[in-house]
Amino acid sequence: MRTNGHAACALRMVRWVVLILCFSNSSAWAEVDRGALDVVSDTVTTAYTRFSSNRVTGETQAVAVLTNTGNTNLNGPLYLVIDSLLPDTVQILGNDDLTTDGRPVFIADLETLEPGASVELPLTFQPDSRRLPRLTIEDSVYATPVEGGDGIGPELAIESPTPGTLLNVTQVDVSGTVGDNAVAVTVAGQPATISTGRFSLIGLALREGVNTLVVTAEDAQGDVSSDSVQIVVDTLPPMVTVETPRAGAVLTSPQVDIAGQINDIITGTTIDGEDCQVTVNGVEAEIANRAWVVPDMLLQRGLNRLTVVARDRAGNSRTVETELTLQDQAGQRIVLLSGNNQQAVMGSALADPLVVTLLDANGDPVVGQPVTFHVSRGDGVLDAFPESGSELVRFTDDNGIASVRFTLGARTGAANHRVIASAPGYIGEVEFCAFSSPGDPFRVTTLSGSGQVGVAEEVLPLPLVVIVTDEGGNPVAGVDVTFAVEAGGGRLDGAASVVKTTDNDGLASVRWTMGPQQGINNQVATAGFAGLSEAPAAFSASSRVAGPVDDTTISGIVLDNQDNPIPGVTVHVEQVGAVLDPVPTAVTDEQGRFVIAGVPVGAVHMVADGSTTPREGIWPAVGFDLTTIAGQDNTVGQPIWLLPLANNEILVQTGGPEQDIFLSMPNVPGSKLTIKAHSVTCPNGLSQCTISWTQVRGERVPMPPPLGSAFMLAGTLQPANTHFDPPAGICIPNTSMAPGAQAEMFSFDHDLGEFVAIGTATITGDGTQLCSDDGYGIVKAGWHGCAPPPPPDTCVSSCDDGNPCTSDRCENGSCVHEPTNEGGACDDGSGCSVAICEGGTCVEQSREDDGTPCDDGDACTENDQCTGGACGGDSIADTCDDGNDCTDDSCDPASGCVNENNNNSCDDGDGCTENDECSEGSCMPGEEMDCDDDNVCTMDRCEEGGCVNEPDPGMDGQSCDDGSMCSSMVCDNGQCVEDPDATETDGTMCDDENECTENDQCLDGECVGEEIDTGSWFDDSSLTGDVQVPPTIKSKIESVINAIPGLGSISLEEARVGLRGRARNCCDEESGLQELGVKEASATGLLKVKINSWTLWGPPAFDRTYDFGIAVLEIVFDVGVKANLDFRASGEIGRHFNACDPDDTCTFGNLRGSVDLQPEIKIEVIGCFETAITDEVCAGLDVKPAAIRFSVTAGGSFNLPACGSGFDFFGRIGRITFRAEFISLFPGRKRIVFEHVIFGGATLF
Structure with a gap:
């Protein structure tokens, strides 16, 4: 064992030496730079597990398990950095590398860690003993950044809502499918939920009108794809008018057309x-x-009330009413015979004449009398050879008949061409109605969708829409329109060409998928139909490659009516259903240009607010809808034109004016604006607004007029979004339309961001003016105009499509772009390719090598070079900081670094000034610092470091004031101290400056007074009183109540009301004593009611008689439940007022009620005995075996006992007592009583 111990010790020493050498020689490691990696600690969990110790070496083996808890793939390798390991007596071994700051790194060498997947890393811990202590580990996890994708975003498709969905609510749920490689999906800028190949967003906010919902998907490499759908929100009811018969008309025929x-x-x-x-x-x-x-509406004789209800497809409705009178038994009258309700193609003659007859009082025809026919609606023409016109007089023939022929005008519609026939001296009038249908298709016009900028090989946000019209400019339904790709290689609904049939609005549309090549207007498509004699409608679009989302910008230029730049215009971006923080904003420079950075991707609304320009005049605001492309600079495709408003303004109150008022457009004879009485609602909740009406050049309106038309005269009514109900009628000079002809009126709705139809206008009978029809006009202030029916012969704006490979011209109101410069060099906008014109498209032929220097046209980048055929550089925005707090630093892609002066607070470095502010780029000193410390014993001054307050030797021994009247103070070394030689001041009169004290005098160096007594109340006898209900009234009330069966005996024990008033003095430290400043008055009420022997059940009575011949015995039983009840209610309400303390002023009161109930069971037995020789003798027993008595009391109060007490409630159950009683009815009336307390009572709350 000793040998093994020595071996283990030696092995540990070797490991320590190796570790020390590794840590001391940084060149042995590659050194991982954390800054070059992506931190993923928030989406990766680390678990340390499977610990296993080696007894010989003392090492402990373990495994770190990294799990991807996010919903995106993590790019490998992954790096586990051990930031901290405690206790510090434990070392970690086997690391793969070190960070630049010397922390151990373990590397998981894998390509991708998918969501939910895990990877294991082996670790070795070396403690200083044979036992591994409890470890505390702090770590970080990093992923390898994605170097770049393939430019193809995830698959994406919107399933709900479907295109064209109509809603009358302002929210919608959006869902669809998305590729598994998607890491993020946004809907209108809001993050959506992703789950198993689907995305969803609940409750997306919508706005009134057309909403373009753009959905974007992004993969881990930053590649973006998008899809979009247009839906409609309609919460406004339709406008409806009754034109014929006119209100109050007297008719002689029981059947009439209502139109x-x-x-x-x-x-x-x-x-x-x-x-x-x-x-x-x-x-x-x-x-x-x-x-x-x-x-042929059937009328009843006499007065007829008609209710007209209009309802749109979204379910919104409006109701109007009118009255007509039928006098079919009148005297001489005019009667319609034939020719009513015919139908013909617009501009053609009706098959049958319009025929009337004149009848006398007997119903016989009248010969030789004049009948006047005149066109009452439309621009049709009456004909009675050799005469024709809008009004003709015909004489009745031998049968009393008069007739004319009628040719319809240009506008189609139901009974919209009408003729009135009348005769002087004859009751009533008759009106003929005619139906006009469209003619053959004549022209196809681009309605919307041209000029878009989209992502290569993706669907454009907006569909391509055309309108097919006849020669009168009426939409024609059922026409097969062929859409075809002419250049760029794109697809229309998935094909090179596709046929679409026009709907009832004459519209046909198709979705356009961009081709693979990027370029300016390099995508071209056309639309036409068989037999079209004019040029087809043409569309062009520019294709871009999506880039990083953070690089998305919007740029543009703001000009006036004469194309002069407007500086200082504030331009900001909004997004439907999203709150942007911060709001992307820019201000136009001296050239009127702006660039907005940080713009969201997808459908946005941009507002240019002219009110901030320093130029003289009143300038409006205008909004635009556009769809941005990720990583690109986006534009509205044209300059933004603003114009100063006219000085013909008039001040109007919301809810005004009191009577109709009129405005004319300056320098436009024949113009007239009628603002109806009480019709105005000013915008943004304003109580008043200044209304002006200004002419606008037709090509300067915010966007092209609808229906491919051109305005006869354009104007703007300001301020925008002022509402008019009823609508404000307008008249403008007529240019070329025939009397009676109709034109559509359009107004630019700032909420919807588009032109909307606001009704029809008709040329006056003398042909001089075009005036809005009754009930129609401007509903919401903004840009507006009237468009004549046929498409114009001239194009609204310049046809220059910016494509160097086409020649552009205007033909029959539509722009035509013919290929040119075939094979010639052109600029495709990439900056890194060689391109030539092919078939009207600038086609890339070759690309510059990656790394080739180029110029991306962005002054905020440097080292521009080609990469993948696109020119880009490194951002220099970070270098624009000039280190000056008095400038706001940014980078303008047009000019480079911008350092704009601000007015921020700053520090000029001078400690003797304060509230320093920036001015003209420099920090200017504020006011000098006040160093006066209010101490006469010091010398005060300001030095560089701040205020200095030094003792003033010259003041030592001099008197000073500490604010007390009861002390004598002198200066001593800068301090105001008590004079040791001063005389005693106790008892000396003084003033403590408290108005609520009296008899002030000095005590122990302080001025002290006695508080004024304000606690005593004085009753106000004028308010005090107590009134009891008179006995006569009480008895009458009791008699009425006692007449109610079963209630027993009811008595009003007491009923009274009272008044109480009192007052006392109060004192305020500043204003002093306020005599009777506290006042209190209250009203009280008391009611006591007693109910005796209230029968709750019974009493049933029964008897038994026993006859013994010489004697008779009768026994009577009486059983029942009765109750006695006492009810008491009292209350008070009053007002407390304190002139010295506003917080002690309040209303107070209380309400209290109690019920005392005593139900009891009563059994009475009486027996009577009578014989032939004796009188009847009766005796019995009165038994009350069960009687319970209990009471309940409840009530509440507020601001009692003092103001501020709030509400207080209470409830209590009183004592419950059981009582039994036995009374003998025999002589002497023996009585036995048993009583027991069951419940002692309790407070409920």
């Missing part, structure tokens, strides 16, 4: 029966292109 208009802000380009429902007194109307009609 009007309906509009719903959320619904698409048209509204028909699939979008909304209209009923009139329960009868469903026909709807087409926002017009509705109930043909």
